[in-house]
Structures are given as structure tokens and as C-alpha cells.
Amino acid sequence: MKLLINIQSLLFCILLIMLLPNNSSGQQLKLDTQTLQLANQYYRNQDFDKAAAMYKEIYEISGSQHYFNLYLNCLVEMDHFEEATDAIKKQLRKRGQDPQLYVQWGYLLKQQNLPEQANEKFQKALDAVPAAKRDYSQLASSFLSRREYELAEQVYLQGRHKLTNEPFHYELARVYLYQRNYELMFQEYLQLLKEDEKSLGRVQSSMLTAFRMDVDDSLRDEFRTSLLRQIQKHPEVIAYNRLLIWLFVQEKRFSQALRQAIALDKRTGTGEAQIVNLATIAAGNEGLTEALKAYDYLIAKGKQSEFFQLAHQGKMQVLYQQFLAQAPEFRQPEHLQQQFDQTFQVVGFTPETTPLITDYAHFLAFYKHQPDQAIEVLTEHMNRGGISRLQRDQLKNELGDIQVLKNDLWEAILIYSQIIDANKNNQLGDEVKFKKARLSYFMGNLSWAQAQLDVLKASTSKLIANDALELSIFISSNTALDTTTAAMQLFAKADLYAFRNQDSLAWAMLDSIETNFSYNSLLDDVYFRKAKMGIRQANYEQAVSYLEKITADFSHDLLGDDALFILAQLYEQQLNQPEKAADLYKQMLSQHPGSIYVEEAREKYRHLRAEEKPDQETLFLEGQEVN
Template sequence: MKKKLIIYLLLLLPILAIAQSEQLADNYFEKGEFEKALVIYESLDEKSPGNISYAQQMVACYQQLEQYDKAEKILKEKIERTKQPMLTVELGYNYQLQNDTVQAKKYYTKALESIKEKPAYVYTIAKSFEKKVLIEEALQAYEIARTENTNFNFDYQVALLQGQLGKTELMIESLLDYAYKNQRNVPLIQNQLSRFMNEDNPEEFNRALRKTLLVNAQKNQDIFWNQFLSWYFVQQRDYDKAFAQEKAIYKRDPNSFYTIVSLGRLAVEEGENETARKIINFILENTQDVSLQVQSQTDLLRLDINDAEPKDYPAIKERIDNLINQYGITPYSLGMQLLKADFEAFDLKDSEAGIATLNKSLDLSLNKYQEAEVKMKLSDILLLEEKFNKAIIYYTQIEQDLKNDAVGHEASLKIAQSSYFKGDFDWALKQLKVLKSSSSQLIANDALELFLLINDNTVEDSTQTALKKFARADFKLYQNKKEEALNEFKNLIATDKETESIQDVTRLRIGKIYEEKGEYNLALQYYQEIIDNYAEGIYIDEALFFSAEIYNKKLQDPEKAKPLYEKVLFEHEDSIYFVESRKEFRILRGDSNT
């Protein structure tokens, strides 16, 4: 066995050496060190003369060095030896680089003629033309092959080439026609279309795509077009219009119901609460599936709790209790039980009731993920009660039970947050350093934000005096004691004039509290102070976006919202609010109505 392994390794070594050499040559080429790359490509070509890719790279090096005669010599030798017509394209292009259009045309024509002799050559020849951005010639190649062999279908390739020529509407029509005729390839077409939809200035493309889809849906009553329109509206994050399409689909195909369920989940996750409520109510009206009913009722409760005021709490409590009685305390209603515990502890300020609810849940036969959910919520309530060490013990159990899992990473983040609230900033930083590279983007973002907050304010103030005050106020927010938190944040701004890095984030917190209280002018005042005085700070994009959202959705003043969204778009491309700002800016500009 060991002998076979040694033989295998010895056979593998030359392959690895070639791969390393090729990588080195490619690196030299990319850095513009063409002479160095050329030496390696020549060596590789001597060892593997049948591999024409090395010859092509040698030609590319000579062309970059403007040694066209040497490039021509290699190409002619390889054409003679391999009879590969794609190299004829390369030879023509070598003449084009020398502005000899007559000779270039001659070899391009020769390459095209070879397709008539053997239509299968089209694949390599057309691709060679495409790589040289010779789009018209690539189109000719596909047309010749299709004429010679009617079994060939190049609709997809031709459509993309039309797009490169700037014929956007023709490309869209061709791609959609191809998708309709080859429905197994719909994901491929949608992936291609989404690339154009997300380019820098996609408004014209999106308008054309929307128009073409609507025309097709009107001309052809096939459910296919409703499905494609729904996909389009989801890409635009216009879930209400997507829901309209999905309802039309459901009327004709009841089996599509779970697509509506998925859309509802997406609307909830994206914070599109009004549309989410519509979808959830539709689901409840049209399903007898108990687990789906429980999930939908839980989602609806969560939305209502988020929007509720204290005067609404008794009615919500009664509603939760009635639903728990209706569906029972089982693993299937666990999500509702967790929501009940959270509501009892954080909103009704009755931690004992929340803990009692969770202890009943722990008596159920749960899998390890369900058990982790219950323990996580239990830890959250212990933290609420300022039982920091006990909370950290529970979080640590989850972290150890589900290592290298998103739930385990969430527990790690909560350990760091607990240490931060407790004032143990050094330990929190150690946890956060690891979590910044978490595979979960949401956890990584939260970890990075907290890391920067602690790190920046430790560098500027080694005593961490301001940070300790800020963490205490932040903990009041966690406890849902907004008025106490507001007073502590305001006091921090008034008393701490030395720690510059705490000032902008404190204003951001105050603005958010006022925004949640519905005092929008006060929120805007604090956001504006960040925009005016801390434009170089890391919270500027949030101040711009939150201000835009207030003007747009709360004060119905789109003219003030539009330039704020625009600033996020053009000055903060890496912001997590970039996509949402782009969507709202396009709507306000009127792109979605054309």
C-alpha cells in the first residue's frame, strides 16, 4: 500500500510542478512582466506542444511587447501542426493589432469558412471572436453553424452578444424567448438578467425588462410569465407586486401555495411589514396545515408586538395565551412559546413568567437546535436581570454544543455583548476578533460594529470612562428602558467633551430612540448633527439613511429624502444600506413607474 502511494506521489509531482509554473507565468503576465512570463510559457510549450493555450499566451506576450512577427511565426507553426481553426482568428487579430485590416479580414473569413466544412468548430471559433470583442464576427459564426446544421441552437449566446452591441431590448426579448422555450434553463437566464439588473446604472435595462415581461404576460396567458414577473419584482424588492403575481398563479395552480409562504418569510425578513401582514393573513385564510398556521400566527404576533404600545399589551397577552391554548405546548409551537417568553420578560417586565414559560419548553422532547433556542432565550432573560455570569454560562453551553455552527457563533456574539454590558471590554474584544470573520454575514457585521466601538473608544480614552457610561446606557436599551437610556446618553454628550469617537455613536443612539418614539423632528436633529460634524466617521451612512427613511416614510417629504438616499449611493457604496437606498431612490425618481 505504501509503495503504491509513493508511486502515485511521484506521478503527481510533475503535474503539480506544471501547475505551479503556469500560475507563476500567469501572475507575471497580470503584473505586466511579459518577458518573464514568456520564458515560462515557452518552457511549458516545449513540454506540452499539444496544449495550444501555452502558445496563445506566448502570442499574447509578444503582442504586448509589440513583437508581432514572432507572434505570427508561432501561430502559423501551430496552425500547420494542429489544424485548429480558432488559431486562424488569433492570426487575423495579430494583423488587426498592426492596423492591417485587409489581412485581418482575410483570416477572419478563413476561420468562418471552416465552420461550413465542420459546424462543430463554431464553439471554439465564436469564443475566440468574443474574447477579442469581435462581436459581429462571433454572430456570423453562430449564424453559419445554424445554417449548416439546423439542430444547433445558439439563441442564448446570440442574445448575450446582442447585449454587448447595445441592443438591450433585443437581448431581453431573445433571452426571455429562450427561457420560455427551454424552461429547465430559467435559473441560468435569471442569473444572467440579474447581473444586468444590478450594474451601476441599470434603470434603462430594468424598465425594458419590466415592459417586455408585462407585454408577454398580456399576449400569452401562460402562468410562466406571472412566475417570471414575480421573480422580477422580488429582485426589485417590490414584494407587494410580487404577491399580486403569486395570487394570480395560485388561483390557477393551488400547488404553488408554498411559493407564497416563501415570499411571506422573505417580506418578514426584509422588514416589509405591511406586505408581510397581507401575505400572512392570506396564508391563514387558505391553509389547514397546523404547523404553517402556528408559524404564520407567530410571525403576525411578532410584527404586532414590534408596533405595539404599552396600552396594547393586555390584548396581545390574551391573544398569545389563546393561541398557545389552541395549538398546545408542543415542539411545533416552540417559536410561539419563545415569543411569549420574550414578550413577558422584555415588554411586560415579568422575567419570572418568561423563565417559567421557557422551563416548560425545556421539558419537551427537543432536538439540539430547539434546545439551544430555548437556552438562548433563557440566557437573554438572565442578562436582562443583570445576572451576567449566569447568562454567560448558558451562552457558553450553546457555543460548545454547536461549535462551527451559526447558532454557536450567535452565542459567542452574545457572550461578547454580555461582557461589554458588564464592562469587561478586554474579554469582549478577544471574542469579537474571532467573530469578525464569521461565515454568517449578519454576525460578522454586528461583531465588527461592536469591535470598532470598543476599540476606537479604548484607543482614544485608555481609562474607558466614556465607554463605560455608553455601555451602561446601551444596557438600558437592551432592557427596554428607553427613557433611562435616553437620559444617560444625553448626559454623556453633556459631560464628556474629550472623547470624540463616542460623540457620533451617542447621537445615533439618541436619534434612534426618538425615531422609535415617533418624535421624528428630534431624531432628525441628532442625525443632522452627525451629518454636519462627523462626516468622516463610521456612522455617517446610517445617519443619512435613517434621515431619508423618516422624510420618505414618516413625514411624506420625498424631496428631502431623495438627496439623502443619493448620498448613500454615491458616497457610501460599501454601506449595508446601499441596496435599500438604491431601491428607494429609484422609486422616488420615478424609475419603477415607467
């Protein structure tokens, strides 16, 4: 009995020791991590001798092929070919006919200018690969890592032949992208889509990657042509039509996209969601006409459409956008009021229509000059049941703006502060922080405003961070050298009047700066604000004159590239002078190569300089054969 008790005690002690944390293994893990970091550092610094020793140690512990390859790289860089060959042979004895080792051996021989012997090893790799998808993929990846693209292609083609259920369409397309064999890449992606419509998202993502790698900007045209040919050959493949719609959207050709989307919906009865998505994207990219057509199509389908109410709401928001885009003398507030009333009769005042209600209140306050009625609409909706806290704060956000309009600035500050306290960790909180800082700027509290803006430059919202940075730089650059802030005070008041849509008062403030502070650093900003007001009022000739003053006298200042780009847009879109616009876009590329507008300017320049000829999709849409 005593012996039994001792044995039980011993077993308990052993079990207890096993359950205790193993400090030595933890230290070993830490040592391995440190060794890896140090090895990588040596490798980056081209200290290959030290890196090789460490990678060899790491490989022997981990067994990872990746670290063995890095070890070989180090030996090759030091011309230690014999040592590298011995390492490969040793691993072959351990692991048998491993095809990936033959790839590395072939690479080693190529580095020694022995192409025939290298090809023999590469062929051994192809002969040794097991008949399994994973093994073929690993072998192809090994070839790709050594830039042996043709051999990676051979791997997948061999796998397609040996594994009848594994066509490797996606993998081959990726190899053809590396080879810049775009025709074969298109074939593989389109064949994949034909066999599996669920691959649509994958194909779209891959094509976006290919487009980004396209140097001469010709890949889209080639892909579109291939896709149209396949649609003609295989009209039964619905995925092809969906891909064409997606491609048109990427190119912002919303009219063609909508035409295809409606035709597809009529054909299949399953395209309503895509049409809603298309309308939303078009509305956000100046495609208001196409967005309205999309919503009208859904509305015409009647209440049986699951998007009937959403289409009504979306249409009204687009109509409001159109109203805002018009010059003041062309706006018809009473007509828009009727459209709002008709829409609310259909969609009602509900939590789901909160964004539309916010737009309606803004319209009442800022464009119908009925701020008290707008406040009543907002207050009534905030007290309505079912409204979330976030929705209520979004309504209060608009309420704060209306208080600024009414010149009740301290009430606006109080409202903004309440929203900020309730939304410390979301985008709405940062948005309202910016509004509160901007209001301090309007009121002439420049130092306090800049301090708040500097904090907002770290906002997770890129848009808010950029706005905060822009206003902060503007304040600092125009107050740092001046002993008086009188001009800035006037400019801030002009911005306040502009916020209230009181352009005549804003213009008077800007005139005062131009007259009384003619040598102030704000002069180009005065011209820029006047140009923006001219555009808003459809007085394009006036806007052009101010923008040309900036491009002539202040081209190297902060607003130089902004003014030049807007000037080019005016000549292209409003003044119908495409040649003048093209020259200005070209000027943007040479004078402001670091500008954020460069890519768009390059794209517009190419478009304006393109030869006039019928494109492939026009021929397709007109029912003609695509060559």
C-alpha cells in the same frame, strides 16, 4: 523447468517495477506547475520575451489552445508578427483546418492593421467549423476572447441554421449582452423560456448579471416592458408569469408580486410554495402587510393546503414583527397574547414551532414583564420529546437573555458558556460568544469584552463579525485617550437598560454623561442613542433634533453617515417630506461617497426625483395595452 522459473521471476520483477511510484514523472509534474506559475508572473509583469518561451513550452506539452493564445499574445506585444504567423501555420499543418487557429490568425492580422486579410481568415474559420454544437461553441468562445462579438453572433446564427435542433438562445443572449443589444437579448431569453420552462432559474441568474452590469439603471424597466408584452401575446406561457413575479420581488414590489402569484395559483393550483417564499422574503424586507396577505390567502384555503400550519406560524411571526415595530404607547400586548394563544391552538407546541415558541417567550419576558412565565415556557419545551440538541440550545440562548433581563448576570454567563461549549463550530456558538462579550461590556469589564470581540471579528458570520467589529471599535475609540472610564461605564449601563427596554433609566444615564462629561468623545454616541430611542417611541421630531446635531457637529466622525441616512429616512417615511429627504440622500452621495449606505441612498434619491407617470406594469395590471 528452470528456464520457466527464471522467466516467471523476470516477469514478476517487471510487474513490481511498474507498480512502484514513478518519482521522475512526479518531478516533471511539479516542474510544469512551477513553469506555469513563473510564466504567468512574467506575463503579469509584461516581461513578454520570457513569458513567450515558457508558454510555448507549456503549450507543446499540454496541447491547450489557451496557452497557445497566450503565447501569441506575447509575440503580438513584442511586434513579432512574423514569428506568430509561422507558429499559426505550423499548427495548421499539424491540426488541419482548425477554425480556432484562423481566429487567432485573423486577430494577428488586425493587430497589423490589415482588416481585409483579417476578415478573410475569420471567414475561413466560419467555413471550417464542423457541424456539431461543441465546435460552434468553441469557435464562438474564440471570437469572444478576441472581443469579436459580431463574429461570435454569426457563429451561433450559422449554427442555428445548420443544426436545426440547436437554437443557441442562451448563447446568443450572452453575446447580445456584450454588444449591449438588450432588445435582442430579451428576445432570446424569453424565447428560451417559452420553449423550456426549466430554464427559468438560468434566465433569472443571467438577468441578475445583466442588471449588475447596467450603468444607468434602465435595464429593469426595458426588460419588464418586453416581458409584459410577451405575457399579453402568449398568456399560455406560465413561465413568463413566474418570471414577472420574480422580477417584482427583485424590485421589492411585493404587492404586485403577490397579486400575480395569487392569480397564478388560482389559475394553475401550483403556486402555494412560491407564495410562501414570497411571504418570507417580504417579511424580511419590511413588506409586513404583503406577507400577512400572503399567509391569509393560504390559511383561507383550509387544511387541504400543505402549507396551512406553516402559514399560521408565519403569520404569527409577522404579527409579532409588527408589534415590535410599533411605538410603545401603541402596542397592545393583551391582543398579541390572544393571537399567540389562537395560533398555538392550531400549530401546537412541537419541535417545528420552536422558533415561534422562542418569540413567545421573549414577548412574555420583555413586553409583558412576565420573565418567570417565559422561563417556564422555555423549560417545558426544552424537556419535550423530539427536540434536537441545536433547538434546545436555541431555547437556552433565549433563556440566557431573560436572565440578563432579571439582572441575574452570572447565571446568564453560565448559560451562555454552556451553549458556546456545545456549539464551537457553528453560527449559534459565535452568536452567543458575542452576547457573552456584550454582557461583559454591560457589566463594565471593557478590556475583557474587547479581547473577546477582537476574536469574533474573524467569525464566518458576516453579521456577527460586523457587530463585534463595531462594538470593539466603539470601546477602543472611547477608552484609548481617557485616563478614566467613568463615562464609558455609564454608557454601558445605559445600553444594558436599553436592552431591557427600560428606556427611562437608559435616558437618565445618557443625560448624566451629557451633563458631567460634556467634552467627552462619547457625546455624538449619546445623541445617537437618544435619537434611536426617539424613533422607537415614535417621537420623530425629537429624533430629528439629535440626528441634526450629529450631522452638524460630528459629520466627519464614525456616526456621521449613519445619522445622515437615518435622518433622510425619517423625512421620507415618517415626516412625509420627500423633497427634504431627497436633498439629504443627495448630500449622502457627496459627503460620504465611501459609506455602506451610498447605493441605497442613490436608489432612493432617484426614486424620489423620478417623474410622476404611470409605469408599464400598472398599465398591465389595469388591463391596458403595454406600448
